[in-house]
Amino acid sequence: MTPTESSPPSALSLDTSQSKIAIIDDDPSVRNSLAMLLETRNWIPSEFERATDFLAHADPSQFNCLLIDVRIPGTNGLELFDELIRRSKQQNSYLPPVIFLSGHGDIPLVVRVLKQGAVDFLEKPADHRSLLDAISRAFASDASARSVYQGQAGLLKEIAELTQRERMVLTEIVAGYLGKQIADHLSISPKTVEAHRLHICQKLNVRTSMELAAKLRDIPPSLWQ
Known part of the structure; x- marks a missing residue:
């Protein structure tokens, strides 16, 4: 740049x-x-x-x-x-x-x-x-x-297009929880968490959870929950 x-x-x-x-x-x-x-x-x-x-x-x-x-x-x-x-x-x-x-x-x-x-x-x-x-x-x-x-x-408009479950997983990811922890919190399987994570990353045009958290660091989860 x-x-x-x-x-x-x-x-x-x-x-x-x-x-x-x-x-x-x-x-x-x-x-x-x-x-x-x-x-x-x-x-x-x-x-x-x-x-x-x-x-x-x-x-x-x-x-x-x-x-x-x-x-x-x-x-x-x-x-x-x-x-x-x-x-x-x-x-x-x-x-x-x-x-x-x-x-x-x-x-x-x-x-x-x-x-x-x-x-x-x-x-x-x-x-x-x-x-x-x-x-x-x-x-x-x-x-x-x-x-x-x-x-x-x-970015909030893109998040609004996620499903409700994807927004719930997104909130957990941004909070720093790992896949198994997210699965326990939401009472779903780790494989389902991973599927949601992949869909979220694709929709928000990032590759990893770290990139996702960095992209959302200035936006409080209260704005999409």
Whole structure:
């Protein structure tokens, strides 16, 4: 594999034209200003006044970056982020990078949102160059994370096509159990376990149980059980 193939996309090499950005901010002048700035880069902004508007009418996965104001009236930006994370985990859906904007930032707040997975936190009024650079970095993160997510989603689709018994055997294999142990756990013969293992490997395009476990190492069995 060449260095280009093995390296994640960088903010410098990535073609971000027509990338989509959601702006969630209650101040129309801020939204309009941000939208005009983003359009200078051929990015596509979508404006939302309230967190509830975004939750009700938008699909987060359709955006490459979310710009969220911390102090939105009603459901604030932090509560919105919490809800987006909850829905993403519950639905196993993709959540793009989040950048927070705030005129009242403090260190504990910054630490909290970054620990939760936000990619950046900028104080208002954000310098245009700093904001554009932060969004470019978010796009690079999005490209890498979205690729991983899509790969996992494709693999889960393949797993869903296994029989129920094959998924049970798969869970045992990934847990590290040997054929005889799996046979005892599932009350089937070792030969039946081996037949299921061969079918699973063929369907998931791997040769050995070790390759199978490696392929599934980042996907919790709870997603296919």
